[in-house]
Amino acid sequence: MKPGFYKTLSSIVVIAFVLFWIASAAFSISTSTPNDTLAKHFPGLSRRFSHTWALFYKNFDANDELTLLLRNKKTGLTDTMNLMSENFSLKAKTAPFNQHYFILDKLLTHYVTVAKVKGQSFQKLINEDTLGKQSLPLLAQKDKAYQTALKTLDNYCRYVLLQKKTDTAGKEYKIMITTTYLKPFEERNDLKYVPKTYTYYQSDYTSF
Structure with a gap:
């Protein structure tokens, strides 16, 4: 084949590649009415060119949080500390x-x-237990890894209060583990969207 053929072919490949990514960007980034209309009438194009970039990195869809609640026994006033978010901010700054x-x-x-x-696996065992022989306190007590995790997190909460020189006289505390699911990509323009939060663990209030 003549060299001109290969030159023409390479030009076609480059042009096709550039056009593909331009179309991808237009469908993924644009939130205009024409884009929505085009996607509605030509769903095949939307499916082909819209991306969430999951190809390049893990698609995180939720944030876990370790929350410390510090309550005054007399007044009932409660201070809330989101410890994972707080530590993440400090990590980024330093x-x-x-x-x-x-x-x-x-x-x-x-x-x-x-x-x-572990908490999810306990709940699954309880749901599958038709004889009623399983209970959350019993399963949790037998699992050393679970107990170690809770004890470590409890110690960390106390460590944070000590580092902050928090007055704990007349107060009690409890910890919570929650997960808040992020807004889905398809709901990115919904200003009324309310993220869903699930509580996977919460201790009883404990005095110091």
């Missing part, structure tokens, strides 16, 4: 030279995940 908050983030994420996954 990166990359301070590894303290980076390590804490890894530890918190690990033990929160353990507690959440």
Whole structure:
């Protein structure tokens, strides 16, 4: 074949590649009425060119949180501390030279995940137990990994209060593990969308 053929072919491939990504950007980024109309009448194009970029990285759809509630026994007033979010902010501010908050983030994420996954497995066993022999306190008490996770998170909460020099006289505390699901990509323009939050664990109030 002549060299001119290969040159023409390579030009066609480059042009097709550029047009594909222009169309992808138009369908993924644009929120205009013409784009919505086009997607409505030509759904095949929308499915082909719309991307959420999951091809390139893990698509995170939720945020876990470790919450510490500190309540005054007399007044009932409660202070709320979102410890994972707080530590993440400190990690971002001090990166990359301070590894303290980076390590804490890894530890918190690990033990929160353990507690959440174990709690879900306990609930599944209870739901499948038709004889009623299983109970959450019994399953939780027997699982060492679960107990270690909760004890570590409890100790961390006390550590935070100590570091902040919080007055704990006449107060009690409890911890919660929650997951808040992020707004889905298809709902990105819905200003009235309310994120769903699920509580996977919460302790009883405990005095110091």
